[in-house]
Amino acid sequence: MLCRSRRAADCPGGVRTRGSLMISRRNIYQLSQFACDLVALAIAWYVTVLSRVALNPIARANLALENAGRWAPPLDSVLLVWIGAAIFLRVYSAPIRMEVWTSVRRAAETTVAVLLVTASVMYFASDLASDKSRSFMLIFSPLSFAMLTVSRFSAHALSHRLARKLPPGQGVAVLGRQTAAAEIVRRLRSRPDAIYARGIILPEGDNFTPGSDVPVLGATADLAATINRERLGQILVAANAIPPDELEAAFEVCTRMGVAMSWALFASGSAGYGDDVEIVDFRGTALKPWQEHVKRGLDIAIAASALVVLSPLFLLIAIAIKFDSRGPLLYCSPRVGKGGRYFTFLKFRSMYTDTGRSAVARSNEKDGHIFKIRNDPRITRVGRVLRRYSLDELPQLTNVLRGDMSLVGPRPLPAEDLGPDGMSPRFVIWSKERSGRRPGITGLWQIRGRSRLQFEDMVRCDQEYIRNWSLGLDLIILAKTPLFVLNGDGAF
Numbered sequence: 001m002l003c004r005s006r007r008a009a010d011c012p013g014g015v016r017t018r019g020s021l022m023i024s025r026r027n028i029y030q031l032s033q034f035a036c037d038l039v040a041l042a043i044a045w046y047v048t049v050l051s052r053v054a055l056n057p058i059a060r061a062n063l064a065l066e067n068a069g070r071w072a073p074p075l076d077s078v079l080l081v082w083i084g085a086a087i088f089l090r091v092y093s094a095p096i097r098m099e100v101w102t103s104v105r106r107a108a109e110t111t112v113a114v115l116l117v118t119a120s121v122m123y124f125a126s127d128l129a130s131d132k133s134r135s136f137m138l139i140f141s142p143l144s145f146a147m148l149t150v151s152r153f154s155a156h157a158l159s160h161r162l163a164r165k166l167p168p169g170q171g172v173a174v175l176g177r178q179t180a181a182a183e184i185v186r187r188l189r190s191r192p193d194a195i196y197a198r199g200i201i202l203p204e205g206d207n208f209t210p211g212s213d214v215p216v217l218g219a220t221a222d223l224a225a226t227i228n229r230e231r232l233g234q235i236l237v238a239a240n241a242i243p244p245d246e247l248e249a250a251f252e253v254c255t256r257m258g259v260a261m262s263w264a265l266f267a268s269g270s271a272g273y274g275d276d277v278e279i280v281d282f283r284g285t286a287l288k289p290w291q292e293h294v295k296r297g298l299d300i301a302i303a304a305s306a307l308v309v310l311s312p313l314f315l316l317i318a319i320a321i322k323f324d325s326r327g328p329l330l331y332c333s334p335r336v337g338k339g340g341r342y343f344t345f346l347k348f349r350s351m352y353t354d355t356g357r358s359a360v361a362r363s364n365e366k367d368g369h370i371f372k373i374r375n376d377p378r379i380t381r382v383g384r385v386l387r388r389y390s391l392d393e394l395p396q397l398t399n400v401l402r403g404d405m406s407l408v409g410p411r412p413l414p415a416e417d418l419g420p421d422g423m424s425p426r427f428v429i430w431s432k433e434r435s436g437r438r439p440g441i442t443g444l445w446q447i448r449g450r451s452r453l454q455f456e457d458m459v460r461c462d463q464e465y466i467r468n469w470s471l472g473l474d475l476i477i478l479a480k481t482p483l484f485v486l487n488g489d490g491a492f
Contacts, residue, residue, distance in 0.1 A: 028159045029155065029156070029159040031159075032155040033152065033155040034086070035155075036151040036152075036155040036158065037086075037110065037148060037155075038079055038082075039151070040144075040147035040148050040150065040151035041082065041147070042075060042079070043147055044146075044147040044148075045072070045075050047143055048072070048136060048140040048143055049065065049136075050065070051143075052135055052136060052139055053065045053068075055135075059135065071136070072136050073118055073136070076308070078117060078118055080305060080308050081117045082113075083304045083305075083308070084301055084304070084305075085113055085116070085117050086113070087297070087300055087301065108145065114144050114148070115137070115140075115144070118137070118140065171198040171230055171231055171232050172197045172198065172232065172233065172235075172236060173197070173198050173199055173217055173230065173232050173234075173235055173236070174188075174200045174235075174237075174238060174264060175200070175201045175202075175203070175235050175236065175237045175238065175242060176200065176202075176203070176237060176238025177202070177203070178200065178206060178209055178212065178216070180238045181214075182200055182212055182213075182214040184197075184236060185197045185200060185214045186213075186214065188236075198215070198217060198230050199215035199216060199217040199230075200214055200216055200217065201216075201217050201219065201220065201223065201226060201235070202216055202218075202219050202220070203219070203243065203246055204220055204221060204243075204246060206219075217229075220242070220249065220250050222420070223235075223249075223250055223254075224256075224257060224420070224421030225419075225421050227253070227254075227257055227259055228342045228422060231342070232259060233259060233260065234260040234262065235250070235254055235259055235260070235261050236263070236264040237250075237263055256339050256435065257340050257341050258338060258339045258341060259341075291470075291471060294471060295406065295471065296406075298407070298474070299400050299406050300400075302478075303397045303398075303400040304401060306397050307397050307398070307401075313391075314394065317348055317386065318348075321349055321380075321382055324380050324381055324382040325352055326353065327352070327353035328349060328353070329349060330347065330348060330349060331347045331349040331350070331351070331392075332344050332345065333415075334416075335413065335415060335439070336412060336413050336415055336422040336435075337404050337405065337412060337422075338436070338438045338439070339422070339436075340421055340422025340423055340435050341422060342415050342422065343412075345399065345404075345412055346396055347393060347395055347396065348386055348391065348392040348394065349383070349392075350380060350384075350386050350392045351376075351378040351380060351383055352378055355377075355378040389485055389486065393441055396441045397441070404438070404439075405438055405439050405440060406437070406438040406439070406441075407440060407441055407442065407474070407478060408440045408442055408443055408473075408474040408477050408478060409437050409438050409439050409440025409443055409465070410437060410439055410440060410445075410462045410465065411439060411440065411443060411445060411446075412439035418431070422435065427459065430462065430463065433462070433466050433467075434462050434466065437466055437469075442477060443461065443477060444461035444462075444464060444465045444477065445457070445458050445461040445462070446477075446484065447480045447481060447484050448461060450484070
């Protein structure tokens with residue numbers, strides 16, 4: 001929750017925490033709540049079906065359990081429509097505070113949405129006016145409310161456990177002179193459940209004093225590389241601790257990479273720093289154009305639906321990979337996303353695990369920032385099939401839901417192929433242009449030849465897409481992609 005007090009003394013722990021500092025914990029809670037709600041709805045549906053069958057002796061109509069799909073709304077349809085409704089109604093945008101009344105109220109609001117979704121599914125799946133439909137709804141209504149109430153408390157407990165066990169996703173660093181910045185870090189570390197303070201970043205010319213318990217992460221000259229290396233989500237600037245020109249350069253880097261920048265003020269102003277630390281946003285939140293909101297909504301709706309529909313295919317691919325070769329199911333690697341930020345890129349593993357790029361570096365058939373070999377010996381038998389039909393790319397639907405990627409956009413490049421700041425020192429204009437967009441699962445490059453194209457062709461495709469972007473262009477690319485994927489042309 002955002003503390004609205006002007007002074008940090010009025011906030012728990014003496015630190016004024018803002019929403020951007022809570023991003024990792026909020027994301028964990030939202031994912032936990034989403035998963036718990038889906039499980040709760042599935043349980044409520046099954047219990048409702050069993051309860052209705054048990055009432056056959058006193059009901060007007062006898063219903064068979066094996067025919068539940070005929071007289072009850074299909075569970076997969078209810079869950080699929082619910083995902084879309086939850087996104088539209090912003091069900092998971094509530095604060096992560098644990099309050100009994102708030103949790104019950106939110107459960108009631110969610111139940112109303114669930115009932116509307118279920119009624120809509122039943123309207124299209126069966127006769128809404130029949131006694132069977134009404135009896136199902138009469139049982140399902142209180143059960144869904146009870147299960148969703150339990151779900152909210154379960155999500156709080158689950159997210160708290162995950163937040164303690166999982167490594168932090170986004171960290172905080174303080175930019176300023178060592179003494180003042182280190183003191184701010186110590187205050188932030190007093191609240192490890194809310195803020196993960198990694199260390200300090202020194203301005204140019206500041207002398208480092210060894211022996212401090214707070215690590216120095218880097219200097220302003222290599223700020224972009226430090227952000228990627230330390231996975232920073234916010235930079236706090238110690239007041240009056242950095243020259244204006246350095247501050248402006250740091251602000252430009254943070255703006256490009258999507259990192260929040262704030263002032264960290266000692267409210268007392270005394271030499272001993274007092275007891276208060278106040279954090280004030282350095283810049284306001286810019287409103288995105290409506291096109292970006294629509295694009296993001298389209299990404300979420302299609303990616304969520306595809307994950308549900310393609311889940312049996314995911315299982316078959318996982319079994320094939322496991323039987324074909326040893327190693328993990330997924331290949332995870334750092335890729336460069338919007339603003340030059342690193343993110344964890346997901347693919348089904350298509351190569352043997354004991355081979356690296358260095359062993360076949362001389363066989364690369366491409367130039368620039370592309371590494372491709374037509375008959376790559378590192379690829380497994382199953383991997384060749386996955387790559388030919390781009391099935392290895394399917395886990396990136398999860399990257400789309402997380403906001404790392406979009407359905408359509410420039411392809412994300414490996415972090416090792418670019419500079420530590422996520423930019424290309426050789427192709428500066430191109431890398432700056434593509435850093436303004438989320439990378440995509442598909443794009444112009446994929447529907448114009450895929451791996452058959454050279455690096456220069458990819459650059460032209462990226463620039464054409466970025467400079468002529470429209471929602472219509474995205475829809476055209478999405479419509480053409482399946483045809484090129486099924487054809488398998490240009491994939492290796």
